[in-house]
Amino acid sequence: MNETLKTIQTRYSCRSFKDASIEKEKVDAIALAGVQSPSGLNIQPWKIIVVQNKEMIDEMDKTLMNKLASLEDRSIYERMMNRGGNVFYNASCMYIVAKVPGKDLDCGIVVENMALAASSLDLGNVICGMAAMLINDECGAAYKEKLIPEGYEFGVALLVGYPVDTEGTPHEPDMSKIIYVK
Amino acid sequence: MNETLKTIQTRYSCRSFKDASIEKEKVDAIALAGVQSPSGLNIQPWKIIVVQNKEMIDEMDKTLMNKLASLEDRSIYERMMNRGGNVFYNASCMYIVAKVPGKDLDCGIVVENMALAASSLDLGNVICGMAAMLINDECGAAYKEKLIPEGYEFGVALLVGYPVDTEGTPHEPDMSKIIYVK
Numbered sequence: 359m360n361e362t363l364k365t366i367q368t369r370y371s372c373r374s375f376k377d378a379s380i381e382k383e384k385v386d387a388i389a390l391a392g393v394q395s396p397s398g399l400n401i402q403p404w405k406i407i408v409v410q411n412k413e414m415i416d417e418m419d420k421t422l423m424n425k426l427a428s429l430e431d432r433s434i435y436e437r438m439m440n441r442g443g444n445v446f447y448n449a450s451c452m453y454i455v456a457k458v459p460g461k462d463l464d465c466g467i468v469v470e471n472m473a474l475a476a477s478s479l480d481l482g483n484v485i486c487g488m489a490a491m492l493i494n495d496e497c498g499a500a501y502k503e504k505l506i507p508e509g510y511e512f513g514v515a516l517l518v519g520y521p522v523d524t525e526g527t528p529h530e531p532d533m534s535k536i537i538y539v540k
Numbered sequence: 541m542n543e544t545l546k547t548i549q550t551r552y553s554c555r556s557f558k559d560a561s562i563e564k565e566k567v568d569a570i571a572l573a574g575v576q577s578p579s580g581l582n583i584q585p586w587k588i589i590v591v592q593n594k595e596m597i598d599e600m601d602k603t604l605m606n607k608l609a610s611l612e613d614r615s616i617y618e619r620m621m622n623r624g625g626n627v628f629y630n631a632s633c634m635y636i637v638a639k640v641p642g643k644d645l646d647c648g649i650v651v652e653n654m655a656l657a658a659s660s661l662d663l664g665n666v667i668c669g670m671a672a673m674l675i676n677d678e679c680g681a682a683y684k685e686k687l688i689p690e691g692y693e694f695g696v697a698l699l700v701g702y703p704v705d706t707e708g709t710p711h712e713p714d715m716s717k718i719i720y721v722k
Contacts, residue, residue, distance in 0.1 A: 360543065360660050360661070361542065361543035361544055361660075362543055362544045362547040362656055362657065362659075362660035363569060363573065363657055363660055363661075365544040366573045366576050366653055366656065366657060367572075367573075367576055369576075369578070371578055387545060389718045390549075390713060390715075390718075391545065391548045391549075392717075392718070393713040393714055393715065393717050393718060394548055394549055394551075394710065394711075394713050395652070396551070396553055396652075396655070396666075396667055396711075398667075398669050400711050402711075402714060402717060404717060405717050405718075405719055406717060406718045406719065407719045407721055408718060408719065408720045408721065409721045410720070410721075411721065411722060414721075462644035462645040462648065463644040463645065463647050463648040463651075463669070463695070463696060464648060465645050465648060466644065466645040466646060466647060466648020466649040466650075466651075466652070467648040467649070467651065467652040467667075468648075469645075469648075469649065470577070470578075470648070470649040470652040470653060471548055471652060471656075473578070474544055474548065474653075474656065475544065475545055475548060477544075478542050478543075478544035478545055479542070479545075485578055485580075485649075487580050487645075504721070505721060507719070513645070514645060528576065529576075529578075529582050529584075531572060531575040531576050532575055532584060533572075533575065535574075535575050535584060535586060535587050535588060536571045536572075536574070536575060536587075536588045536590065537587055537588065537589045537590065537689070538590045538592070539589055539590065539591045539592075539593065539596075539686070539687060540593060
């Protein structure tokens with residue numbers, strides 16, 4: 359099996375990051391993988407916002423956890439409490455893919471390129487849609503203003519850092535999802 | 541640079557495929573990369589339909605080209621004529637990612653995993669959203685019935701085959717799309 363297939367096979371969603379910052383070359387290589395993504399007619403309907411300010415990530419985490427605690431349905435809050443009490447898992451770096459409205463598929467392509475790049479560099483990573491509950495909510499209005507460029511909206515985020523446990527397990531592939539047509 | 545980053549960097553959209561079928565192990569490895577994709581809460585809101593029947597792909601191509609020729613706006617038809625006169629570029633294999641309605645971002649993740657897998661196996665590939673103009677149109681109703689499972693809808697397709705020209709060029713990455721936040 360070649361290295362690319364191995365990266366795809368062994369990548370897992372990391373939900374606990376060490377207090378260790380990421381080397382600049384790695385931070386940059388991940389962002390570069392994002393902008394190397396294909397897009398329809400090569401329109402590239404995205405921006406990639408790289409947040410390495412750990413203090414800001416931690417503040418965003420607290421703000422979102424407070425919001426989740428205040429919801430009537432506390433199931434997400436409780437899931438996060440069971441996973442360590444933080445929603446961004448102590449990530450050192452957050453990549454936000456901002457998109458032109460409607461360009462969700464393109465966002466998926468970009469975030470997977472970045473996720474695989476991070477895994478190939480021995481970094482833990484997890485795709486985080488939940489950051490939308492902060493950025494698109496009143497409680498996160500200041501972050502939206504600071505992070506999302508004019509004309510774009512939040513698409514998806516990727517949390518990256520050195521994993522606490524490097525032996526994460528990917529999901530079992532469901533082969534019944536593949537249909538061969540004769 | 542590691543092999544995964546190299547695959548991401550050198551992958552290009554291939555728009556001319558040889559008359560050569562793909563080895564079964566490669567066909568399977570690409571589909572496997574698809575079902576190894578991450579998804580929110582691991583819901584895997586997709587099916588991957590693998591079409592290796594070249595006659596069917598060619599028929600679909602003709603049907604869609606006829607439709608494009610009949611449109612008032614013939615710009616797509618003319619683009620396709622300039623590119624060789626076919627919309628699926630003589631691909632040996634078409635992977636359709638069918639999605640649960642609304643799950644476009646997940647589709648993007650799946651199709652990029654498969655595209656990178658194909659490139660890593662020295663196969664040309666191109667992401668094809670345009671197949672929607674066939675599958676979701678009256679002229680493609682029979683294909684929709686045959687290919688798209690109940691409860692799912694067309695998401696995106698990946699065309700794969702051996703490239704006529706192996707020296708394709710990826711787009712120049714636009715570094716201005718990366719914003720570093722202090």
